[in-house]
Amino acid sequence: MWEYTDKVKDHFLNPRNVGKIDDADGVGEVGSLACGDALRLYFKVDKDGKIIDAKFQTFGCASAIASSSALTEMLKGMNLEEAQKISNEDIAQFLGGLPKEKMHCSVMGRDALEKAIDYYRGESEKKQEGNIVCECFGVTDLEIERTVRENNLRTIEDVTDYVKAGGGCGQCHDQIQEIIDSVTGKETPKRKEKVGMTNLQKIKLIEETLEREIRPALKQDGGDIELIDVDGNQVLVKLRGTCAKCAASQVTLKHYVENKLQEFVAPELVVEEVQ
Amino acid sequence: MMHIVYMDNNATTKVDPQVVEEMIPYFMESYGNPSSMHILGGQAGIKLKEARVNVAGLIGAQPEEIIFTSCGTESDNTAIWAALKSNPGKKHIVTTRVEHPAIKNLAEYLAKNGYRVTFVPVDRKGRLDMDFFYESLTDDTAVVSVMWANNESGVIFPIEEIAPVLRDRGIVFHSDAVQAVGKLPVNVEKVEVDMLSLSGHKLHAPKGVGALYVRKRTKFSPFLMGGHQEKGRRGGTENVASIIGLGKAAQLALERHEEVNTRVRALRDRLEKELLERIPNSMVNGDQEMRLPNTTSIAFEYVEGEAILLMMNELGICASSGSACTSGSLEPSHVLRAMGVPFTAAHGSIRFSLSTYNTDQEVEFIIKKLPPVISRLREMSPFWADREGLANAVCSVQ
Structure with a gap:
């Protein structure tokens, strides 16, 4: 069980400012159902630029709800310049701290606030969004870089705790490490060239590509594929489920599976089906 | 309160008061090591034997087919390694996508270390894809491990249907029955699995004790090497009180x-x-x-x-x-x-x-x-x- 502070428990069990503001001046939304948490933040500003009301709607765990509640409490009475300076660390501190694995809840608060302020200023369109690094949770390089810098993060695990990136399939770990290294000023060793792969590395990469790129697509149609052997550049596979009975399976093999493997592993690969 | x-x-479950009662004398009165040649060792030894009879009775096994372990995870690991070691030429494992981490993580480790592992998918209702399962069996398959019932969905897998097929093909069949034993009649006389894992704390015995059923004549090698305990099949001094507790819990489970x-x-x-x-x-x-x-x-x-x-x-x-x-x-x-x-x-x-x-x-x-x-x-x-x-x-x- 997580060790939450009394303040987290209080803001979870008795959340302040739940709801929406229909004529809000600022609205910011982050997260998604798929990610497991999401926050929609609303605020209202008076003519002097002071936040007079703030409300939230949150889907998520106890610390996500508590972080949202805390943020709205902090915001009320602040002017926008002050609000803009709120960091995820401030939100966590307001709650007397969050478990390390839950820091991403405070980051979600900061991100929603930032979006809401941009919305208020009509700057939502201008923002440079960056490139997606973590596909599983839709996290960009800019978000990772900023969180690494602001929270002095040093490991991939830290990054996962703070912005979730890298917490799914793990394919982006190398890229996250590169970002950490660039922030901390460390040289990143050059990526290994694919051509220099040992046989074992090649088999592993083929398996990973099958699992990540190919299987999900076949699964949608009730099919599957199994790697039987790798002989030089010849990849022997067996089609399963509906694929095995499908008249178009050879097309799938040559055009889909082979193309993917050539793209992700090595261009000289040839796919053959074992009967 | x-x-x-x-x-x-x-x-996990509450330890049944009758189980606790059975265990208590073996902490401070009859605290001997069952291997010892004196009265205290003898007392522990007798109760250990009784517990083995009771655990065997719960699943329709012979007492000598029961090996006491420290938990379900140890039973699972022991079973898989034993099957692989006794089939050194075979490099394929079949299991499911919904196994407990005790099997899942071990299988993933083996997949990275020289074995080919097929994870059989389940459908939207959590039922095993049986066509996929049968198609995945090969002459290279060393062991099949399919849980008896899933811990999250509660879905029961057709172990009874699978067992004879694997028997005919000579493939070792292990089932993680940790969630099933105590909740369902599980009988290895009727359903011929070669190995089966169970855990004490899921059936009102304490945490820290489990058992592995190994069918007679199934090739076996120990996971924990050590003394002659459990006929050399599992080294380490027996967790006497907990095993006695498991014995009592098995007896109660059968009644319940x-x-x-x-x-x-x-x-x-x-x-x-x-x-x-x-x-x-x-x-x-x-x-x-x-x-x-x-x-x-x-x-x-x-x-x-x-x-x-x-x-x-x-x-x-x-x-x-x-x-x-x-x-x-x-x-x-x-x-x-x-x-x-x-x-x-x-x-x-x-x-x-x-x-x-x-x-x-x-x-x-x-x-x-x-x-x-x-x-x-x-x-x-x-x-x-x-x-x-x-x-x-x-x-x-x-």
């Missing part, structure tokens, strides 16, 4: 099968039916027919499982969740993902697992208390109001 309504019996299958099943069914009726946008995960009588996994859409659990905890209700946030990982349980439960539901899935200790009043209490918790969280959720547009978001992260 608040009354605790405990419905997390697939996680009927109650689990009737009274506990009725409680579970009522809880499930009422919750589904009272809470909109809720559904059962998994096949409701072939299922453990004590388990129900219910998805409450648009809310997150940890938040539900902690609010229930405030009311003294203990259950568990397949949600990401409770486990420390960021994705919903591998079982719900393998079943293709939509994201809208996976994050808000709660598992209730009952035991003979649960009462009508407790079910009544949850039926009354849970609906307001769900509505409260839904009112907080930004997705509840605009749920129409989200209903088709399918869980595709595998």
